[in-house]
Amino acid sequence: MSSRYIIILAAAAIALVASPTVAQKSKLAKDVDFVRRLATKLRFIDLAQAEAATLQKNNKDKSDFKLVSQLDIEISLIGARAHPVREQRRTMFKEALDKSTEFIDRYSGEAVADDARVTMVQACVQYGEFMLEEIEVARDEAPDTVGELEQRAADIFERGIDECDKFIKANAGKISDDRELEGKYYYCWLNKGVLQREKARAVKRDRNVLCSYARETFEELILEIGEESLLGLRGYFEMSRINEVQGQYRAAVGEYTDTIDGIVTALSTDELDLSQGTRDRLFDLMQEAYGAATQALLKDGAVDDVLAMCKKFREHLKEFGVGEDPFEIATPNKGHPVFLTEAKAMAESGDPQQVAAALAQVKLINEKHPNDIIGIRAKTVLKDVMAVAGGDASIVTGSTLFEIAKGEYQSRNYETAIGGFKRAYSAMTDAERNELGLELWRFTGRCYGVQKRYAEASLAFARGLEAHGASGFGKVDATADSLEKAWNGYRNACRNEDDRALRAMGTRINSLLNRYGGEIGAGKRAWKEANKLLTRKKYTEAHASFAQIPTDSPYYEPAQARRVICLQQLDKGSDARKVIAEYATYIANPKHAVPADDKTGQAGRRGQTQAAMAHLATVLDYEAANPTKGTKDPTKFGAIIEDISNFLVAHKQLGQDYFPRAYDMRARLYCELGEIVKAEESYRLLKKEFPANIYIPGIATRIFSAHRDRVKALETEMDARIKAGNASDTRKTQEALTNARRDALAMGLDYSQASTRPKYAMLSNTLNLAKDVQDWATVEKLGLRIDELFGQDPRSGEKVRKFVKPAIGEALLRQKRFRDAEKMLKESIEANPKNYTLKRLLALTLGGWIDVDENLNEQIVAGLDRPDEAYSILRNDYRKYIKAKAKKYDLQWYRFQWECYWAALSAKDKDSKFKGYAKSIYNNTEAREEFATLKGLGPEGERIFQLFINHPPF
Amino acid sequence: MTTFKNMSMAAIVASVLVAAAHAQDIKDNILTKSGKRIRGVEVTEFSASAIKFKRGDDVDELPTTSIAAVEWFEPPEPLTLGHAAYKNGEFDNAANLFEEAAGKTERAVLKLEAQFFAARATVRAAGDDAAKAGPAISKLESFLSDAGDNYRSAEARLELGQAQLLAGQASDAEQTLSGLSSMVATQGLDPSWDVQAKLAIAKAQMLQSKLPAARSTFRRAKNAAESAIATATGPKTKLESFVAASVVGEGETFIAEKKYDEALRYFGKFEKDKNPVIAAAAKAGKGEALFLQADETGKKDGLRAAQIALAEANLTDPLGGTTTAKALYYSGKVILALGPDRESSDFAARARGYFDTVVKNYSGTAWAAKAAAEQK
Incomplete structure (x- = not known):
């Protein structure tokens, strides 16, 4: 059936009429034409669909929007025909039909509905044709669906017939003045006959009646339009096909031959002065007629006649077509079916030579028609031939069977492909096996591998290499690589079991x-x-293994860097430097330059190796100059820091993996040099670029340690100044000390946050710093964290109870949360009755104290206003601690004195006896020297002195 | 223009009469074993010795032994559907359809064909159920009675023997099958029937636990197959598969006796046979023996060796038939037996993959039913 021909014919008719009116078309109409040509001429279906959608969107309100809707339907239809996936094609055909129905229903009565009707007829013809192909496929693959498909096809044809009738009825009296309408009119008439005939083909039970209807339709058309016209010729050909539907093959062949003879006569003479377009259409029709004739002859069993006709067909192709090779001259979807029929006839001769030639021809057709019905038919022929002749190597060679099996592999029919490969190998001659054996087993292995059958895959690849690895043919490396992968796959599937059979394999x-x-x-x-x-960590063996990698292996250069790592781990620094130097020499050699057309990624590998080597060189220098154990050489620190900094700049792209270590080393060296700010800069960069990196806690600890060293140094200085009696000089030192403590505290807190498993010592030191700077909120927070992390740990639990809980208590106290403090301290004292610090804190909680700021401004803190209780604890309990631990007239003693004094002073209103106590303490502390010793004990001493002065007994 | 609605009754009648005058001729196609296809003929008779056909007034015949298949002209739809159902393993449905087809055709030769398929489908539907063998036996006996010297008679006898075996009528089966062997000699039937008869007798003997006798019969079947191969003119694939079946059968007698070590020794002898069909069958037999031994004893040492042997069998079986199906089936069973302790976590899916392949690609073998049972 030549539905495409019909479209061309109709389109040609329309075009002839349309040309005078082109100038009058709206812009939209021109756009529609353009998009239509995209689809029909250039086959840019997706683009055309997109453009149609855009036109629809932008022209919703236009009066000629119907043009766009109509276009959309046409493109759906074109897309349906062209789509490579059959299932998708079915959906798209149905979609085109549904859209047409909707359009016709919406615009029923308007002229535009008639155009849609023509498209609908076209859709029914093509969709019906497609359904017949589906039926043909189903007869073989799913015969139980044939009935349903036949009914569906019949419905489609019936719908088409109905639309033809409607169009014809609506326009019968209008065609004489309208050439365009006339073309559509006869188009519908012709296709009505076609649809009736094809419905007869689909519906066996009514076949004869439907065939009669079809014949009547065609006869009337031919009478109307004339047998000599192009349309008349087409009508006659389509009518001839009715014989075939009824199984009257000889009659059909006779009429097909008449058609062919008529066309040959027309093409052979110049008298008719046919246009090229008409000649092309006649040429196509001739091929169709040959196709129908040869098929009918084959069905009739006249194989010799088929071959004779095909011979004539080739002659006519060469006579009227362009080119030398008839196969190339033929129009693919018109002429190739003839070659397929020829191949079937040759295959059915039983003659081995003919069968082999048939196979070759079918393969060629299959390659040209991967997705259409011709391809499907070709595959069926192939299958039929193979079923009979597949075991006969004289007919079908091993290499042919191999190609067929490869086709199955490409179609992902792996089990069928495996069977085919095995049969192919069995059928191959020694020469074929030598040339193709390795490839065949490689493909077989791939089929198994895809199905995760790694044992079979391994054995297939192994077999290929054993039998043909040395043949000089095939991809040995690729096969070996596949073997390795399959073997690894199998071992993984076996959970790397140690089994005798596996070991042998x-x-x-x-x-x-x-x-x-x-x-x-x-x-x-x-x-x-x-x-x-x-x-x-088997560094010696690893180094030996890396050293074995040959220079032309892509792993050679990265292996040199790994050698350095191994040697470094083995403390063979000089050997490691030697390898670095050798590598530098290697890459400097022009012989080893990266080729300009580097396709293997060598440039990247080299860049990474160079980055690694540069980094490793700094590591070696660092470890030599700043060993964990042994003598450091600070004179080299500066140079190493510079090298590291240069590395960080030079290898920004490819050296990122080494940056954390580089930052770590640089930070540590800065710490060694006392340049804590710079160390912190490295630390911050590391945190920013590599958050949660494992080096972060280590660097934080080192920097914290540096801070603490500074704090200690200032504390020592402070003590010295106090001892020297330079109270006025201590202020600056105190300031510096406080700042140093704050800096250290900041780092300690950073560490605490950054580390997922912080060390007790670090947290504890940080806590003390917080206490030193009187950051009580931090003390409380950190203290609670330490208690949470280490409170139950037997190694540090005791320390927590002894030092951390009191700190928390003091923090609560200093934040004036007295009730919480009292509760917490009493609980802690119960658990630690000998902890006098806790008792002191409890006393302060109960009795209060006086805060003094830097400017010596006082603020009285009342506590829980129970100074009598506070006094009792201090004088009766805490005093024991002071007696044992403090020296008379040292700072701790003076502070104790003051706290007792204040408690007594505060309690005097509750009980007059406290007046006496207060006076006694005051006198004792003043010691007839007007607190001279106290004043000399630095800022703290000064503070306590001022407190006494500001609060005399009476 | 006249539409069909306006067509006169006379015209309609005329078209029917015209149609009747051009009644379709019967155009069967005959496919020979050499690949030659004879189209557009009417097969009139198809006996055990010859196929007779005509085209117009010309009558001809060919020996049955040269025929591969017949494509019947416009067979009744139930026949086509019956074949599809049979291929899908829907044997009961197939039997019903074939019987329906037999009732719908007037052609005697096609009627017999449909009757035979109905009987064969009934045998398949019985599966391993002895209780269902009775109807199958009746149908086959009825067919043989109607068919006389039909070309399907030899196959029907073979099926009858197997159905009798299933029904526990072992001695009847032996008699039927021995009769078939005799017919091959006396009536010049295709020698492959003799081989198949012997194989079936050997299986009958196995079922009766006459294992030494079975071994002897398997050896005779092998010899018969090898003789047939030596004289065959067409493709020898089927005969080669019988040779393999004989070798495997003999080995399976040891397995039936639970003499696994002997079975392994036996198969070991053939693993390197120069005939790749036998070598592959032996490897599959070895794999089967190792698996069954492990299954029987509970000692799973040999399972990995079984896995490898089965993989070898799968890979090297050039026929891609029963041996491959068996190897695939047991490969799945071995993976399940190795279980999650010794196989990776996707072991169940991989095992299922093997069973699916057998069901989908080897539906004509006995292993398909076993694999289908594993899928449930």
């Missing part, structure tokens, strides 16, 4: 890999092995 496979692994394979294996050893 492994021996076989490893032997093949060693033999056929190739340069690349050997290098890769050595690389993998060496890295495994490195992971297991």
